Amino acid sequence: MKNILVTGSSGQISSELIPALSKRGYNIISSDIRDPPKEELEYSTFTRLDVTDREALRQIVREYQIEGIIHNASILSAKGEENPYLAMNVNIRGLENVLTVAHEENVQRILSPSSIAAFGPSTPKIDTPNDTIMRPTTIYGISKVYTELLGEYFVLKFGLDFRSLRYPGIISAKTLPGGGTTDWAVEIFYKAIEEKKYTCFVKPDTMMPMMAMPDCINATIQLFEAPEDKLIHRTFNVAGISFTPQMLAEEIKKHIPEFIIDYKPDYRQQIADSWPKSIDDTVAKEEWGWESKFSLEDLVIYMLDELSKKLKSTVSSP
Ligand SMILES: NC(=O)c1ccc[n+]([C@@H]2O[C@H](COP(=O)([O-])OP(=O)(O)OC[C@H]3O[C@@H](n4cnc5c(N)ncnc54)[C@H](O)[C@@H]3O)[C@@H](O)[C@H]2O)c1
Structure with missing residues (x-):
């Protein structure tokens, strides 16, 4: 797999993930509704993309022969509570577009991050297990539970290679x-x-x-590259x-x-x-060797x- 599309590429995580992926030999197409940070242009080809536009996404996937997508475009928790309709549109419709286009255009692998926000007030709060009660009360958290479940549905229904990890605060x-x-x-x-x-x-x-960015980048690349036959789960807690x-x-x-x-x-x-x-990340440790440094x-x-x-x-x- 060589050609990778990163959505939400002008954001906090992508701007450090893209140089790291490029150094590993991937050919990165970065995309966002905002301009990219200048340094990012050294490591990727930037194209403007609103993830709520399914056909524009499809065009990019075809034009650049995209084989993998790291879907980072999102409205985060505090902004989502200020504008829930925007969060619904970007986080829910955007995800549906990414999964649908990936399936229809034969993209091999999708990584779309989830968050500890996918948990809610009724989730056990200490050493929260990987598989537990998920009843979030924010629109952001709800969109992340949907990300996990819809992604896993595409694995079962269409054999899409979907992966997700629940980042803490980065x-x-x-x-x-x-x-x-x-x-x-x-x-x-x-x-x-x-x-x-x-x-x-x-x-x-x-x-x-919380998690330091170098740990976050390592976890993301490690999960993205983990052999599929080793994955029993598709969504993983990662603790820092x-x-x-x-x-x-x-x-x-x-x-x-x-x-x-x-x-x-x-x-x-x-x-x-x-x-x-605090969260328990034993499953990530067992299935793809995750370890915080x-x-x-x-x-x-x-x-x-x-x-x-x-x-x-x-x-x-x-
Ligand atoms: N940073 C954290 O602490 C944290 C924690 C948990 C999960 N995450 C998840 O990691 C991923 C990346 O987060 P981040 O911290 O880099 O977020 P960020 O807010 O820094 O970046 C998100 C990017 O998405 C872009 N975007 C917004 N609407 C868009 C649209 N319609 N089309 C295309 N792009 C659009 C924004 O312009 C922004 O550059 C997200 O899925 C987020 O939920 C982040």
Whole structure:
């Protein structure tokens, strides 16, 4: 498989996934409704695509002889609650288009990420198992359960090679997050370096599962390339590190002692409270060898180093 289409390619995850895929020898066609980051053009051929336009998608799949699709176009959790109809259109209609075109045009493999938002208030919150109660209360979460189930239906019905992984909050030094409930865990680093203080939009003891971007990229490529005959499941929990804003602030203070955090919870608190605190990824470990490489300490060092370079600021070591 060589020619890969990435949708939502101007977003947080794609902008780091595309260079990594290109370095592995894939020929990447990137696509979004927004312009791509400049660096991405070194690694891919960009074409504008609104995933709600099924025929435009089909044209691109034909023109570039697409063999695999990584479907990252999405409206994330917080933005989805602000505009549920937009989220329904992009996340649900967009997914239907991708799966239908993939099946009709003989695309070999689809990876479409899910999220911990696919879980809901009645899901067990600690070490949430791979197979458990899924009754989310956000439109984003509902669209992710639909992603998992419709993708798995296409596997059973049409033999399409669909794969999905439930990302926790993704923490990256390169790109800003796109309107999710875990965005505090990225914003805090920018504010710690630039202003030495941060007002967090969830309460200090809100434990949430997170993952450093290098882990996210490894998990995505590993699952995309996993031998199909080893996969019993098609949707996988992937865990990184679980922590609260208070725990993260304490770790940051080891490097920036004057850093202060305060808390002003908003509507995102309710979304955060409906999600797991930690997740069990044994199934991903067993079926395709997943393993997270970052501790909280590693994550803080990685973010402060990378962001300090980016923001050209100096941070003292402990
Ligand atoms: N970043 C996270 O913390 C996180 C966590 C869990 C799951 N995910 C999932 O990972 C995937 C990628 O997320 P991300 O963080 O890169 O999101 P993002 O918001 O940064 O990027 C999504 C991209 O989709 C594009 N888009 C929106 N509407 C579109 C449309 N109609 N047609 C084409 N493109 C459109 C946007 O312009 C944006 O560039 C999504 O499926 C998301 O749900 C992300």
